[in-house]
Amino acid sequence: MSERICAVVVTHNRLTLLQECIESLRNQTRSLDEIIVVNNDSKDGTKEWLNKQKDLTSIHQENLGGAGGFYNGIKAAYEMGYDWIWCMDDDCLPTAISLQQLLDFRKNDFTILNSFILSKTNKFKINFGFFDYAEKVFYDNIDQVSGKTFLHGAGFFNGTLFSRKAVAKVGLPNPKLFIYGDEYEYYLRYLKNDIDILTVTSSIVYHPEQRYKYFGKGKLFYRFNYLNDLGVKYFPRNIMAIWYYYEEFTFRKLVKTYFCDLAGLLFIQKKIRLVLKYVFAILSGVLFTLKNEIG
Known part of the structure; x- marks a missing residue:
């Protein structure tokens, strides 16, 4: 019996981007057996549009963020018995052969495979940048990975x-x-479960370019990502809990991250309101870390 593959897309108030993403999924050379869209309480007509799409399976829920969206989306696909589950945010735009390129690269049933994320407006730029955890090298341009069929690591979802x-x-x-x-x-x-994670460079997904600035070099290197209200609320809290649970926590590492982010918010974004929210989120992160076992 042939393998069955399902796509899971999580969306919130980005109908135009969602429509582009769905159209690209419909046009994959390896047709998907099902497309599940998790709608996080969108108010922009997303629910009405989804209800008219007969080839989509829609899950409408309160806004549970990306985490709650992929939790319920992957859970649904798993319970439906799918062999492979292809996950992405609503602003992803895979090329027609993206899925097939991943499938052709499979080595076993456990290795996680990710598409190569490039900027939608600058197709030579690696969106988000890429840190190869095996080679300990950071890449931000496709010329730097010329000749490589895969990289170690991935930008999940x-x-x-x-x-x-x-x-x-x-x-x-x-x-x-x-x-x-x-x-x-x-x-x-x-x-942590000794499962390899590889990004396949021939499987391209385009994504709106992220705004960021670089600080320093070597051990002092830091990439400041521009943050919005949700970013300053959840990132400081979550990163503390994650590093603590996965034993990657060091006081120096945490201080560097928080200091650089606060400096970026103050001197680059110039938003004191976000600085204050970030500081409050650090404090809430302590309580969150102590109360939750997140793994």
């Missing part, structure tokens, strides 16, 4: 292909994290 067997071993995403760090925790959980 941006074209991530999970096998049923891997999900059965590792479990579902943690809905407590809501957003900003949920994908990173899930990524670390697979590594």
Whole structure:
């Protein structure tokens, strides 16, 4: 019997981007057996549009963030018996052969395979940048990975292909994290379970370019990601809990992250309101870390 593959897309108030994503999924050279869309209480007409799409399976729920969205989406696909589950946010735009390229690269039923995320507006730029955890090298341009068929690591939920067997071993995403760090925790959980994670460079997914600035070099290198209200609320809290649970916590590492983010918010984004929210989130992170076992 042939393997069955389901896509899971999580959306919140981005109908136009969702429609582009769905159209690209419909046009895959390896047709998907089902597309599940988890709608996080969108108010922009998403629910009405989804209800008219006869080829989509829709889950309408309160806004549980990306974490709660992928928790319920992957859970639904797993319970439906799918062999492979391809996960992405609503702003992802895979090329027609993206899925097939991942399937052609499979080595076993446990290795996690991810598409290569490039900027939608600058197709030579690696969106988010890429840190290869095996080679300990950071890349931000496709010229730097010329000739490489794969990289070690991935940006989860941006074209991530999970096998049923891997999900059965590792479990579902943690809905407590809501957003900003949920994908990173899930990524670390697979590594903790000795499951390889590879990005396949021939499987392209385009994504709106992220805004960030670089600080320093070597051990002082830091990439500041521009943060919004949700970012300053959840990232400081979540990253503390994640590092603590996965034994990656060091006081120096945490101080560097918080200091650079606060400096970026103050001197680059110039938003004192977000600085104050970030500080409050650090304090709430202590309580969150002590109360929750997140893995």
